[in-house]
Amino acid sequence: MNFINRSGNVYFFLLFIISSVLFYTNYEQRYYGWDMPGYLGSYHLAEDSLNKKELVKEVYTSIQIEAPKNDYEKMVGYYQKENWNYFISAHSEAFYLQIPYYSIKVFYIFLIFFFHKIGFSAPIAVFLPNLISFFIFGFLLFAIFKRIFVSRTLLSFSLTVLLLLIPPFRYLATIPSPDMLTTVLITWFFYSVISNQHLRIQFMILLLVVFTRPDFVIFGLSYLGIYFLYDWFNGRKINILSILLSLVMITVYLLILKVNNYPGxxxxxxxxxxxxxxxxxxxxxxxxxxxxxxxxxxxxxxxxxxxxxxxxxxxxxxxxxxxxxxxxxxxxxxxxxxxxxxxxxxxxxxxxxxxxxxxxxxxxxxxxxxxxxxxx
Structure with missing residues (x-):
């Protein structure tokens, strides 16, 4: 038993080293994609009392200071007037009208706010939620595999590292979008499910997912639906809690859309x-x-x-x-x-x-x- 505990600690330490190295390489390979202005615009619009022209200037100036030249030029359509990206960067009204597509990712915007407030630049604050999420992702996977395979620590470690090295996950950690954050939250949710945690805990995680990517409301409602059906099939019991939580999730979803004037x-x-x-x-x-x-x-x-x-x-x-x-x-x-x-x-x-x-x-x-x- 002591050997198993010691080997578990060794694998945990190795995973920490691997995750740290990947965190650094992901940071070095970060890509200033065309979604970044929308998320920065959402943050500044919520935080600062800027008019539309000041908003566009603040967003693109802060990115231009930090982004590699090629990334920035691609972001603004290589300054070609017929390019959509350039048009958005040059016309404050057009840029402002794009904001609702991004501001509905409420939890992601909140994390940008948090990281900027503690001292990071605004563009780096956009990357940090995904970089940190990827770092946590490995430990969540390891915990899941350990719970599934119990004493098969080497197998749990190997599967974890294999998933961490898959290019799509690495890519999610390097782009300015909430997709890696969503992935780590949904992985946390799965851990909660196989750990048989109470539905209220699972619901709170799902609610964070909806606050991060509102389109996941369909999955959230689907899960609450099978929770209701499972209880019904197994004992003809009506699970009132799953119904109430579904109503709460729908209400939160509609409020997110309403507050952010989401087009649809x-x-x-x-x-x-x-x-x-x-x-x-x-x-x-x-x-x-x-x-x-x-x-x-x-x-x-x-x-x-x-x-x-x-x-x-x-x-x-x-x-x-x-x-x-x-x-x-x-x-x-x-x-x-x-x-x-x-x-x-x-x-x-x-x-x-x-x-x-x-x-x-x-x-x-x-x-x-x-x-x-x-x-x-």
């Missing part, structure tokens, strides 16, 4: 897949035939995620007959495709990777007994 999903879809409007005014509209055409164009390119999702779901149903585990895997699988139907961008793995990760972890959890027999 049709506008996001139109601006992303049909035409990027320079001024977001009026309701965006498109036909069902346009929507179907875009879905069909992109569904084939979704094959990598589809293959992995089907594989993980198959593993779950093959290795376990536990109703709860199967229901969890099924809602994860369905939510991947719901997200695709709302935002059919197969090349943007960052929108799907958190759910795909949870589906993989669920498959590992389902196959834990088989894996234990095959390892030492």
């Amino acid at each position: 999903w049709p506008d996001v879809f139109y601006d992303t897949f049909i035409e990027r409007r320079r001024f977001i005014t009026g309701a965006a509209s498109f036909t069902l035939s346009q929507y179907y055409e875009i879905i069909l164009e992109n569904i084939f390119n979704f094959k990598k995620i589809t293959i992995l999702a089907v594989l993980f779901l198959s593993f779950v149903f093959y290795f376990t007959k536990d109703l709860w585990t199967r229901m969890l895997a099924l809602i994860l699988f369905v939510n991947i495709y719901i997200k695709f139907l709302f935002f059919p961008a197969p090349g943007e793995y960052r929108f799907f990777i958190a759910l795909l990760l949870l589906l993989f972890l669920t498959a590992v959890y389902a196959a834990q007994n088989k894996i234990r027999k095959l390892t030492f």
